[in-house]
Amino acid sequence: MGEKEQSGKPAGHQERICKLKKDGKLEEIDRLELRPIVYCNKCKAKANHPSYLCNPRALKAPKVQKV
Numbered sequence: 001m002g003e004k005e006q007s008g009k010p011a012g013h014q015e016r017i018c019k020l021k022k023d024g025k026l027e028e029i030d031r032l033e034l035r036p037i038v039y040c041n042k043c044k045a046k047a048n049h050p051s052y053l054c055n056p057r058a059l060k061a062p063k064v065q066k067v
């Protein structure tokens, strides 16, 4: 028995929102921007994971106080 891998994108490879933006794939971007934690310093795209961006920056720092 063996499960066939779903043809399409291989695991581990992720299209960058920066590229999707260029390609006009707004639906894909919509999914990835659901809960943005980072933004791209270059193209101002937002994403929920830094690996989706070419120049990721933290959107907002968590409140952590060290004394």
Ligand SMILES: [Zn+2]
Binding pocket: 018, 040, 041, 042, 043, 044, 045, 053, 054, 055
């Ligand atoms: Zn970018």
